[in-house]
Amino acid sequence: MNFHILTLFPEMVKNGLYTSITGRAIEAGQISVEAVNIRDFSKNKHKKVDDYPYGGGAGMLMQAQPVFDAYTSVLKQIPEGKKKRVIYVTPQGYPFTQRMAEEFAKNDELVFICGHYEGIDERVLEEVVTDYVSIGDYVLTGGELAAMVMIDAISRLIPGVLHNEMSKETESFHGELLEHPQYSRPEEWRGKRVPEVLLSGNQKKIAKWRIEASVERTRQRRPDLYEKYMALQDCKEFLMKQKLLHIDMIELINRGRAILVAREKDKILLMDKDTGIFFYTGDSVEFLQKLPKAVCQSIKKMVLHQRELAKEVSEWLHLKEVMVCYQLVYTQREKLSVSGLYHADGKAAESGLVIRPLSQAYIEDVKSSYELFEGAGEDEEYGGEYILNRIERGCMFGAFLGDELAGYIGIHDDGSIGMLHVPEKYRGRKFGKALQTYAINMALEWGWIPYSQVIEENEASIGLLKSLGLHMSKSPVVWIWKG
Numbered sequence: 001m002n003f004h005i006l007t008l009f010p011e012m013v014k015n016g017l018y019t020s021i022t023g024r025a026i027e028a029g030q031i032s033v034e035a036v037n038i039r040d041f042s043k044n045k046h047k048k049v050d051d052y053p054y055g056g057g058a059g060m061l062m063q064a065q066p067v068f069d070a071y072t073s074v075l076k077q078i079p080e081g082k083k084k085r086v087i088y089v090t091p092q093g094y095p096f097t098q099r100m101a102e103e104f105a106k107n108d109e110l111v112f113i114c115g116h117y118e119g120i121d122e123r124v125l126e127e128v129v130t131d132y133v134s135i136g137d138y139v140l141t142g143g144e145l146a147a148m149v150m151i152d153a154i155s156r157l158i159p160g161v162l163h164n165e166m167s168k169e170t171e172s173f174h175g176e177l178l179e180h181p182q183y184s185r186p187e188e189w190r191g192k193r194v195p196e197v198l199l200s201g202n203q204k205k206i207a208k209w210r211i212e213a214s215v216e217r218t219r220q221r222r223p224d225l226y227e228k229y230m231a232l233q234d235c236k237e238f239l240m241k242q243k244l245l246h247i248d249m250i251e252l253i254n255r256g257r258a259i260l261v262a263r264e265k266d267k268i269l270l271m272d273k274d275t276g277i278f279f280y281t282g283d284s285v286e287f288l289q290k291l292p293k294a295v296c297q298s299i300k301k302m303v304l305h306q307r308e309l310a311k312e313v314s315e316w317l318h319l320k321e322v323m324v325c326y327q328l329v330y331t332q333r334e335k336l337s338v339s340g341l342y343h344a345d346g347k348a349a350e351s352g353l354v355i356r357p358l359s360q361a362y363i364e365d366v367k368s369s370y371e372l373f374e375g376a377g378e379d380e381e382y383g384g385e386y387i388l389n390r391i392e393r394g395c396m397f398g399a400f401l402g403d404e405l406a407g408y409i410g411i412h413d414d415g416s417i418g419m420l421h422v423p424e425k426y427r428g429r430k431f432g433k434a435l436q437t438y439a440i441n442m443a444l445e446w447g448w449i450p451y452s453q454v455i456e457e458n459e460a461s462i463g464l465l466k467s468l469g470l471h472m473s474k475s476p477v478v479w480i481w482k483g
């Protein structure tokens with residue numbers, strides 16, 4: 001990631017960002033930070049960059065020309081095809097959030113424009129800015145500190161910058177709750193003891209205590225987030241009445257990824273904040289028809305939990321039915337036995353089989369065999385990019401005989417286990433069962449309820465999953481997509 005900061009105070013941003021963790025990331029080449037002095041682009045003999053605002057008023061404005069020329073000098077260094085955003089930090093911007101940081105982190109180049117005085121001539125902003133962002137409802141003396149705050153928050157999301165890396169997929173997270181309190185040695189300090197449960201070694205009790213402490217802290221300090229959390233818990237309670245049918249929505253809530261878009265008693269519309277996929281359960285289309293137009297237009301993919309509505313809902317949202325799947329859920333907490341399948345310690349089994357996370361070196365093998373790609377035609381999302389993303393997130397697992405890939409399985413971006421494939425020549429050797437077992441045990445390790453969505457005609461997969469003890473929903477869900 002390359003950051004470019006257009007500023008009147010380059011030393012200020014360099015002093016701040018060239019130290020600590022961002023400083024280390026710069027040294028390691030994981031990020032670069034360039035501070036461009038806008039004053040260097042002034043055409044005035046006194047290097048003046050500001051003037052009075054038309055119409056009168058207090059203070060001075062930064063003029064368009066030096067800002068534009070500074071921007072153009074940065075643009076010249078950015079190769080064509082790079083993903084870039086140009087951010088103007090201003091108290092008049094959209095509020096900066098963790099989600100925004102995640103979006104920005106997907107780019108190759110980020111240009112920050114820092115204003116001073118009363119701001120910048122609107123005309124240059126209209127020409128170059130893609131995002132207007134504020135770091136809070138207060139006014140700083142200039143944009144530099146705001147840009148530094150954002151660069152810090154974005155940098156820590158870039159792989160390798162923090163060393164305590166945990167896949168974002170598996171980060172233990174409870175949605176919008178605040179973190180619970182933490183304690184370190186000594187056990188007692190100034191007469192205050194660390195809560196006993198944290199010394200007990202009982203991981204289950206510790207996890208329960210942490211959630212409760214998080215909920216209580218959120219209730220006290222952030223009633224707005226608490227309200228959202230409680231609304232989702234209420235949805236979950238309802239969805240649990242048909243756990244098998246609703247497992248995808250329940251797990252979305254459990255994994256802290258659900259946004260409650262709308263609810264009316266037994267009608268619930270959730271959105272996955274990671275993928276933008278919508279999930280609807282309810283017995284009427286009218287509920288969706290009452291949604292604001294902008295919400296309907298933003299729905300590109302949806303999982304419907306009442307098959308009989310598929311036609312009407314697809315028509316209303318201009319989507320088409322893509323597949324009908326049953327949900328299969330592993331309802332126990334204990335891991336499956338791996339004996340006779342593979343060795344959990346990574347050593348080769350009697351059959352020679354080893355299962356381990358898949359590396360990028362095998363992407364072509366996966367792409368050439370995964371059947372959804374063929375159906376998806378030229379759809380890039382379901383081409384290499386999707387699989388690459390799954391591999392990078394540590395969500396694809398391969399079965400190996402030496403270096404030979406003898407099958408693979410993965411966890412989809414919606415959280416379900418799928419993509420199982422065993423090449424013809426390796427079938428009949430229980431490699432599929434071994435891979436399923438591995439993925440289920442991995443999901444359990446991550447604290448999830450493992451589940452799969454299987455296309456209704458795929459009797460072989462349904463049979464395999466049932467033989468492993470998974471339970472199948474009575475009725476299926478329907479995926480509807482754009483295009």
Ligand code: ADE
Nearest residue numbers: 089090091134135140146
């Ligand atoms: N510039 C001045 N105040 C600011 C704020 N709160 N956020 C972003 N940029 C700013």
